[in-house]
Amino acid sequence: MSRPPMPLSRLSTRVTVRLTTLSQPSWISIPLPHNSSTSVTIDTQKPILFVDVDGVISLFGFPSSQSDLPGRFHWVDGIAHCIPEEVGGRLERLAERFELVWATGWEEKANEYLPFILKLSVSALPVLTFGGRAVFGSSHWKLEAIEEYADCRPAAWIDDNIDDQCERWAKRREAPTLLVRTESPTGLTDKHVKQLLRWADEVAADQEHAAAET
Numbered sequence: 663m664s665r666p667p668m669p670l671s672r673l674s675t676r677v678t679v680r681l682t683t684l685s686q687p688s689w690i691s692i693p694l695p696h697n698s699s700t701s702v703t704i705d706t707q708k709p710i711l712f713v714d715v716d717g718v719i720s721l722f723g724f725p726s727s728q729s730d731l732p733g734r735f736h737w738v739d740g741i742a743h744c745i746p747e748e749v750g751g752r753l754e755r756l757a758e759r760f761e762l763v764w765a766t767g768w769e770e771k772a773n774e775y776l777p778f779i780l781k782l783s784v785s786a787l788p789v790l791t792f793g794g795r796a797v798f799g800s801s802h803w804k805l806e807a808i809e810e811y812a813d814c815r816p817a818a819w820i821d822d823n824i825d826d827q828c829e830r831w832a833k834r835r836e837a838p839t840l841l842v843r844t845e846s847p848t849g850l851t852d853k854h855v856k857q858l859l860r861w862a863d864e865v866a867a868d869q870e871h872a873a874a875e876t
């Protein structure tokens with residue numbers, strides 16, 4: 663079997679690998695680990711977008727008497743979650759410019775349910791784990807895992823519970839950092855997508871400018 667065109671470019675976060683365990687050799691494309699030592703460099707990687715779920719994708723706090731609900735309900739481990747269909751398309755648009763990473767107390771459950779519910783073109787995203795530190799209604803317990811994953815890469819974070827500790831973390835970072843707050847009854851909107859894409863454009867322009875000067 664001839665090898666398919668190598669899709670790995672300096673802008674790619676995926677790599678093609680040969681499956682040798684099959685009787686017929688085949689090739690698959692898999693995401694690169696975030697600490698990969700390949701030719702993908704910090705300057706050419708997409709920025710990371712850490713994505714919260716409750717209050718961003720799964721909505722709550724809207725009036726229960728509201729006749730026009732913001733989305734369909736889906737059962738996840740016995741709990742009904744209101745998830746608007748439009749959120750899937752919004753995440754797909756963001757995935758063109760960001761490496762999306764689940765940053766949610768759902769942890770692995772996000773991959774078990776959300777790519778299917780949201781009709782995402784990928785079956786799984788990288789996911790942060792928090793060692794039992796998750797507390798509903800706050801977000802600073804995510805900082806350690808976010809800091810470790812982001813390292814020195816540009817990173818945005820969308821969450822309905824950005825607090826002062828998160829703000830201080832963002833200010834301390836040397837790499838470009840953007841915090842985006844959502845409202846739990848409305849979650850991720852087109853306005854947030856526009857804001858994030860504009861920021862990604864600015865980061866890319868700054869990186870190109872810096873590369874041209876070296």
Ligand SMILES: [Mg+2]
Pocket residue numbers: 714715716717718821822823
């Ligand atoms: Mg939340």
